[in-house]
Amino acid sequence: MAQDDxxxxxxxxxxxxxxxxxxxxxxxxxxxxSDAFENPGFPPHRPxxxxxxxxxxxxxxxxxxxxxxxxxxxxxxxxxxxxLFPMEGNDVGDVRLNNLFIGLxxxxxxxxxxxxxxxxxxxxxxxxxxxxxxHKVGGNVVAREGAVKVFQDADRExxxxxxxxxxxxxxxxxxxxxxxxxxLFRGLAPxxxxxxxxxxxxxxKAGTRLTLDPSGVPIKAADVTIGSAFHVxxxxxxxxxxxxxxxxxxxxxxxxxxxxxxxxxxxDRASWSYDGIVAYSKICTHVGCPVALYEQHTHHLLCPxxxxxxxxxxxxxxxxxxxxxxxxxxxxxxxxxxxxxxxSDFTEPVGPSFWERH
Amino acid sequence: xxxxxxQTPQRRTFTAAASNYIxxxxxxxxxxxxxxxxxxxxxxxxxLGEVALFSFLVILITGTFLTFFFQAxxxxxxxxxxxVPLKGVEMSVAMASTLDxxxxxxxxxxxRQMHHWAALMFVAAIGLHMLRIFFTGAFxxxxxxxxxxxxxxxxxxxxxxxxxxxxxxxxxxxxxxxIIDGMIKGIPLIxxxxxxxxxxxxxxxxxxxxRLYTLHIxxxxxxxxxLIALHLMFVVVHKHTQYAAPGRTQQNAVGPPILPVYAAKxxxxxxxxxxxxxxxxxxxxxxxxxxxxxxxPSPVSAGTQPDWYIGFADGALRLIPPGWEFVLFDRTxxxxxxxxxxxxxxxxxxxxxxxxxxxxVTGDKREHHIVDRPRNAxxxxxxxxxxxxxxxxxxxxxxxxxxxxxxxxxxxxxIHSLQALLFIGPIVAYFVAKRVCIALQKKDREIVLHGYExxxxxxxxxxxxxxxxxxxxxxxxxxxxxxxxxxxxxxxPNARGKITVGQRLRAGMSRWFFEDRIAPVTKGExxxxxxxxx
Ligand code: HEM
Ligand code: FES
Numbered sequence: 001m002a003q004d005d006x007x008x009x010x011x012x013x014x015x016x017x018x019x020x021x022x023x024x025x026x027x028x029x030x031x032x033x034s035d036a037f038e039n040p041g042f043p044p045h046r047p048x049x050x051x052x053x054x055x056x057x058x059x060x061x062x063x064x065x066x067x068x069x070x071x072x073x074x075x076x077x078x079x080x081x082x083x084l085f086p087m088e089g090n091d092v093g094d095v096r097l098n099n100l101f102i103g104l105x106x107x108x109x110x111x112x113x114x115x116x117x118x119x120x121x122x123x124x125x126x127x128x129x130x131x132x133x134x135h136k137v138g139g140n141v142v143a144r145e146g147a148v149k150v151f152q153d154a155d156r157e158x159x160x161x162x163x164x165x166x167x168x169x170x171x172x173x174x175x176x177x178x179x180x181x182x183x184l185f186r187g188l189a190p191x192x193x194x195x196x197x198x199x200x201x202x203x204x205k206a207g208t209r210l211t212l213d214p215s216g217v218p219i220k221a222a223d224v225t226i227g228s229a230f231h232v233x234x235x236x237x238x239x240x241x242x243x244x245x246x247x248x249x250x251x252x253x254x255x256x257x258x259x260x261x262x263x264x265x266x267x268d269r270a271s272w273s274y275d276g277i278v279a280y281s282k283i284c285t286h287v288g289c290p291v292a293l294y295e296q297h298t299h300h301l302l303c304p305x306x307x308x309x310x311x312x313x314x315x316x317x318x319x320x321x322x323x324x325x326x327x328x329x330x331x332x333x334x335x336x337x338x339x340x341x342x343x344s345d346f347t348e349p350v351g352p353s354f355w356e357r358h
Numbered sequence: 359x360x361x362x363x364x365q366t367p368q369r370r371t372f373t374a375a376a377s378n379y380i381x382x383x384x385x386x387x388x389x390x391x392x393x394x395x396x397x398x399x400x401x402x403x404x405x406l407g408e409v410a411l412f413s414f415l416v417i418l419i420t421g422t423f424l425t426f427f428f429q430a431x432x433x434x435x436x437x438x439x440x441x442v443p444l445k446g447v448e449m450s451v452a453m454a455s456t457l458d459x460x461x462x463x464x465x466x467x468x469x470r471q472m473h474h475w476a477a478l479m480f481v482a483a484i485g486l487h488m489l490r491i492f493f494t495g496a497f498x499x500x501x502x503x504x505x506x507x508x509x510x511x512x513x514x515x516x517x518x519x520x521x522x523x524x525x526x527x528x529x530x531x532x533x534x535x536x537i538i539d540g541m542i543k544g545i546p547l548i549x550x551x552x553x554x555x556x557x558x559x560x561x562x563x564x565x566x567x568x569r570l571y572t573l574h575i576x577x578x579x580x581x582x583x584x585l586i587a588l589h590l591m592f593v594v595v596h597k598h599t600q601y602a603a604p605g606r607t608q609q610n611a612v613g614p615p616i617l618p619v620y621a622a623k624x625x626x627x628x629x630x631x632x633x634x635x636x637x638x639x640x641x642x643x644x645x646x647x648x649x650x651x652x653x654x655p656s657p658v659s660a661g662t663q664p665d666w667y668i669g670f671a672d673g674a675l676r677l678i679p680p681g682w683e684f685v686l687f688d689r690t691x692x693x694x695x696x697x698x699x700x701x702x703x704x705x706x707x708x709x710x711x712x713x714x715x716x717x718x719v720t721g722d723k724r725e726h727h728i729v730d731r732p733r734n735a736x737x738x739x740x741x742x743x744x745x746x747x748x749x750x751x752x753x754x755x756x757x758x759x760x761x762x763x764x765x766x767x768x769x770x771x772x773i774h775s776l777q778a779l780l781f782i783g784p785i786v787a788y789f790v791a792k793r794v795c796i797a798l799q800k801k802d803r804e805i806v807l808h809g810y811e812x813x814x815x816x817x818x819x820x821x822x823x824x825x826x827x828x829x830x831x832x833x834x835x836x837x838x839x840x841x842x843x844x845x846x847x848x849x850x851p852n853a854r855g856k857i858t859v860g861q862r863l864r865a866g867m868s869r870w871f872f873e874d875r876i877a878p879v880t881k882g883e884x885x886x887x888x889x890x891x892x
Contacts, residue, residue, distance in 0.1 A: 103640020287540025
C-alpha cells in the first residue's frame with residue numbers, strides 16, 4: 001500500500017552521515033552505526049548431563065519408554081471406562097463418572113505420547129543446532145526476467161492487450177456472471193413477506209386476554225396486587241403450532257401494578273392503564289433481549305444483556321444504558337369478566353430499532 | 359518412509375523398498391531432502407502459534423465426531439432423553455440432539471466439552487501468538503502478508519466460535535443470536551433485510567441453526583484450512599524468525615533440524631495440547647446447556663456471559679451512553695449500534711494494516727529476520743500496550759454487571775468508570791510502556807558499559823567502598839547491543855521543490871515514533887567507559 005519505492009530518495013534521515021554505508025536495499029531511517037559491535041559467532045557448544053553421564057542418559061531413555069507405555073495404559077483404561085461406566089440410568093452422576101474416566105484415560109494416553117516425545121527430543125536426541133543460510137525472498141533477477149517474459153509471450157500470443165474488444169467483453173462477462181447467483185440468495189427469506197410489515201405488528205389485538213407465561217392462564221385485574229409483576233403472553237400463543245417463538249419474540253409483555261399516585265402517565269396514554277396496572281413490551285429496545293428484571297421498590301426494569309434501565313413510573317423511559325427508546329406500552333383494559341385484555345396492538349413496532357422504523 | 363531415504367541401497371529392508379516404491383511414484387525424496395534438515399529456530403514464544411494450530415486440529419477431530427450425532431434442525435420435539443428435569447419439555451431437535459450427545463452417548467459429553475475447550479484455547483492462542491508477532495516486530499518485511507492472513511484467521515476463528523456456540527439452540531445461544539439480530543437490524547439501509555434473509559423470515563425462525571451449521575462445519579473450516587496452509591507455506595518460504603543471539607544473523611536461521619528434533623518436539627507438543635484439553639474436558643464442565651434449557655425469547659438470567667472472545671464486542675455495546683439514536687429523513691439511525699460496529703471495525707482495520715504503516719514510517723525496505731526485543735522498539739511496544747488496554751477495557755465492560763455485584767458497586771459507577779477508562783487507559787498505558795521500555799534500554803546500556811552488579815563490595819586502597827561490576831562476555835553483550843534504532847525523518851523538498859502533505863505526515867509520524875530513542879552501545883563507547891574506570 002503506502003510503500004512507494006521512491007520515498008527514500010525524497011526523504012532523507014535527519015542524520016545521513018552514514019549514507020555511504022547504505023547497501024543496495026533501502027534502509028529508510030535506520031541508524032547504522034559505523035563502530036557497532038560485530039557478531040561474535042556461535043558460542044562453544046555445552047554438553048548436557050545426558051551427553052556426559054551414561055547413567056543419566058540411560059535414565060532418560062527409560063523415562064521416555066515408560067511414558068510411551070503409560071500412554072498405552074491410558075488408552076486401555078479409556079476403553080475399559082467406556083464399558084465400566086455406562087450411563088443407562090437416569091442419573092447425572094453416571095454421566096459425570098463416564099466423562100471423568102474416559103477423559104482421564106484419554107488424557108493419559110495423549111500426555112504420555114506428548115511428554116515422551118518431547119523428553120526424547122530434549123534429553124536423548126543430539127542437541128546440536130544447525131544454521132541454514134537464508135536467501136532473499138524475492139526471486140533473483142533471472143527468475144523475474146523469465147517471469148516477465150512468460151507474461152509478455154502469453155500476451156503476444158493471445159493478444160490480450162492488443163485485442164481490446166475481446167478482453168473487455170470477457171471482463172464484462174466475468175463481472176456479470178455471478179449476479180444470478182447473488183439473486184438466488186433472495187430465496188433465503190420468504191418471497192411474499194415484507195420484514196417491515198411483519199415487524200410492525202404483533203399478536204395483540206383489541207380484546208386479546210393477557211395470560212401468564214408460559215401456562216396461558218388469563219389474568220384477572222383483581223389478582224394483580226400492588227408491587228407485583230407478571231410475565232405475560234397473549235391468549236392463544238401457547239396453542240400456536242407455527243411461529244410460536246416468532247410471535248413470542250414480539251408479543252412478550254411485562255405487567256406491573258404500581259400505586260396510581262406513583263404512576264406518571266402521559267396525558268394521551270392516561271387511558272392505557274387500569275388502576276395502576278400497566279403493560280409494557282418485554283423486548284428491549286436496544287438489541288432485543290428480554291427485559292426480565294423488575295426492581296419493585298424503584299419501579300425500574302433492568303435488561304440483563306447490556307444493563308439498560310427503564311423507569312416504569314415514567315412511561316418506561318430510559319434512565320441508563322445503551323437503549324435509546326422507552327419500552328412500548330400495550331394499552332390495556334378490563335373485560336366484562338374482570339380479565340385484563342389489550343385495547344389494541346402496540347402502537348409502534350416493539351424490540352430493536354431498524355432502519356425503516358419511524 | 360523419510361528415515362529410509364538415507365539408508366544405503368544394498369540393504370533391501372522393507373522400509374527401503376517401501377520408500378523406493380513411493381518415491382518412484384511421488385518424487386517425495388526431493389521434498390524430504392529439501393525440508394528434512396532445515397533448521398527451525400526455537401523459543402518458548404514460538405510455541406503459541408503451535409498451540410493455535412494444534413488446538414485447531416483437536417477441534418477438527420472432535421467436531422467431526424460431533425457431526426455424527428448432532429442434528430442441525432429447529433423442528434420442535436418433546437425431549438425424551440435421559441436428563442430427567444427436561445423430560446417432556448418442548449425444544450428444537452438441535453437442542454435435543456446436543457442433550458443426547460451429553461447424556462445418552464457415552465463419551466459424548468467428553469468430546470463435546472473437549473470441542474468447546476479447544477475452541478476457547480484456539481482463539482486465545484491465536485490472540486497471544488499475534489501479540490508475540492506484534493511486540494517482536496516479526497510482521498516486518500517480508501512477513502507483512504502473513505500478518506494479514508493470521509489476523510483474518512483470528513476474525514474467522516471468532517466467527518467459528520460464535521456459530522458453534524449458537525448451534526445447540528439453548529437459551530444462551532438463542533440470546534446471543536437475538537443480540538446479533540438486533541445489531542444487524544440497526545445497520546442503516548440494509549439491516550432489516552439482512553436480518554430477514556439471515557434468519558429466513560422473522561427472528562428466530564426455523565432456519566438459522568441449519569444455516570450456521572453450514573458455515574460452522576463447511577465454509578469457515580475450509581477457508582480456515584486454506585489460510586492455515588498458506589500461512590505455513592509462507593513460514594517455510596520466509597523461514598522462521600529468530601531472536602538475536604551470538605552467531606545468528608539476518609542471513610541465517612539457527613535451530614535444531616526439523617528431522618528429528620523439531621519434529622519430535624512439535625509432534626510431542628501436539629499430543630501435549632491434545633492431552634491437556636482432554637484433561638480439562640474430563641474435569642471441568644463447559645456450557646451446561648441442560649441448566650439453561652431450550653431457547654425462549656422471554657426468560658433470561660442475569661450474569662450470563664458469552665464465550666470470552668466475544669466479550670469485547672458485547673462490552674462495546676454496553677459502554678454507549680443512553681439516547682444515541684435519531685430519526686432523520688424519516689429513517690432510524692441507531693448510533694448506539696453503529697458506533698460500536700464502526701469503532702471496532704476501525705480498531706480491527708488498524709491492527710490489520712499496522713505493518714504497512716510502520717514500514718511506511720521507517721522507509722526500511724530490508725528483510726528482517728531477527729526479531730526485536732519489545733523494549734528496543736519503544737513506540738511500537740507502547741502502541742501495542744495501548745491497543746491491549748483498549749481491548750481489555752471493552753472486555754471488562756462485558757462483565758460490568760458481574761463487576762458491580764461482586765464488588766458491591768453501582769452499575770452506573772462501573773459503566774462510567776469504564777467509559778472514562780476506555781479513553782484514558784490506552785493513553786496511560788502508552789506512556790507507561792514507553793517509559794518502561796526506555797528505562798530498560800538504559801539499563802541494558804549500563805550493563806554493557808559497566809557490567810553486571812555482582813553484589814560484592816570491596817574497599818579501595820583510598821578507603822572508599824565500591825561494588826564490583828562483573829563485565830559481560832562478548833556473547834552476552836551481543837544480545838544487548840545487536841539492535842538498530844531509527845532516526846526521525848527530516849522533511850526535504852522533492853524533485854519539484856515541493857513538500858507534500860504525505861511527507862509532512864510521514865515526518866510527523868516518524869518524529870512520534872523515533873524522537874525518544876536509545877541507541878545501542880558502540881565499541882567506541884565501551885572503550886571510553888573502560889578508560890574512565892582505570
Ligand atoms: C475453529 C473452528 C471451530 C470452533 C472455534 C468451534 C467452536 C464450537 C463451539 C463453541 C461449539 C458449541 C459447543 C457446545 O455445545 O458447547 C461448537 C459446536 C459444534 N461444532 Fe464446532 N468449532 C469449530 C470447528 C468445527 C468443525 C470443523 C466441525 C466439524 C467438522 C465442528 C462441529 C461442531 C458441531 C457438530 C457442533 C454442535 C454440537 C454441540 O453443540 O455439541 N466444529 N463448535
Ligand atoms: S438488549 Fe437490552 S440493553 Fe442491550
